[in-house]
Amino acid sequence: MRNRYLDLLRALAIVRVVVYHVTGWASLTLVFPAMSVMFALAGSLMAASLTRSGPTAVGRRLRRLLPSLWVVAAIFVPAMLFTGLPLTPKVLLWLFPVADPPANYWGALALSPIWYLRDYLWFVLASPIALWLFRRFPLPTLLAPYCLLLAIELGIYPNPHGVLREFGLYFGAWLLGFAHQAGMLRRLANRVLVPVALALAAVGGAWILAHPGPRGYDLNDIPLGNALWSAAFILVALGRAPATAAWVDRSALVGRAVTVLNRRALTVYLWHMAFVVALTPLVDVVGWSHQDLLGLAIRVVLVFLLVGVVTALFGWVEDVAAQRPPELIPGGGRPPVPGGRRHAEARSGGSPVPGSGRPEPGSGRPEPPPGAGRSAGPPDEPTAPYPEDGVPGQRARPDEITARRR
DSSP: OOOHHHHHHHHHHHHHHHHHHHHOOTHHHHHOOHHHHHHHHHHHHHHHHHHHHTTHHHHHHHHHHHHHHHHHHHHHHHHHHHTTOOOOGGGGGGTSOSSOOOOOHHHHHHTTTHHHHHHHHHHHHHHHHHHHHHHHSHHHHHHHHHHHHHHHHTTSSOSOOHHHHHHHHHHHHHHHHHHHHTTHHHHSOHHHHHHHHHHHHHHHHHHHHHSOBTTBSOGGGOHHHHHHHHHHHHHHHHHTOOSOOGGGGGSHHHHHHHHHHHHTHHHHHHHHHHHHHHHTTHHHHHOOOTTOHHHHHHHHHHHHHHHHHHHHHHTHHHHHHTTOOOOSSTTSSOOOOOHHHHHHHHHHOSEEOTTTOSEETTOOSOOOOSSSGGGSOOTTOOOBOBOSTTSTTTSSOGGGOOSSOO
16 A cells, blocks of 8 residues: 555645746745655655666656656647747757757746756666665765765856756755665654754755845755755655555545646646746736735636646546556546556565555565555656756746746
């Protein structure tokens, strides 16, 4: 059985990302560092997949990641080419985004969340080696991304490649996901976990206060503060994750919403910013400023409604990519577990692997993941999102959207 608490974390992260992009409220990044949480959950799932299947898990993860991107590209790339985007070989990056794929002026805003898939792809490719290192040298491997980011922020390593900066900012959260999957965070005694989390939050908070960005204390403008603050949040959120959260399903509406958001996380993440951009002119037409709470609430509702429509149209691609029967609205029923999987679970014992619904080898206590049964979400899907706060354009408020990240 899956841990609905982890499903709830992913669902809240997705909602927080969308609300942040509509409102531009910097405080949301401090209250819930959603992007780092999503990377931590994805890292946990990746470690579980590699444990079960070895390096072949990389191909399966990419198979689940890329089709939803291709649907977006099939619609938006021709539109951008028609409105001035030059046709160059770089357009092929929309098939496999190891770097930022090209976009024109409006596409750079509407499709800014693509950065998340770029980072996710690099993290997946690096995971077999990273997991090998983590199992042999856990603490040095975990500290390496934070040391890299510190060197960049202090000017010791000036002008790093963009991908290296992303590794410094978010790969630490991914590795904390490795630690979660291995049960290390759960085994940390409170006398260790609490002081470490408080120290990280204190140092990260002090850095944030001393280095405000162009939007004040928005974590997306303060990389080192973001990484440290998020690490403290993840240590507590995952290190003290309950074995289950059955209360999520006591309300049929809440349970179904959590399931849908988990099964459609990538679709929601990839499409929501386009609707945020499309609705931005309403600020001028209707006069909904960021001080108008009613106007903001209406815009949030409109974005979710539009995302719901596009999710109904294209969300089934996530089911096909995960080799599940396509569903219009996920969670309507629980597909039977294949016999081979039932036998494998019975043999392995232990706790479910986050996000997979399968037992975690070598674990003695249940720690299920996102979603109820198999209805919660594919074991290899990114979250995301996808995410959030870590997307070009994510940090920008709707009335002054830029092509910057997050």
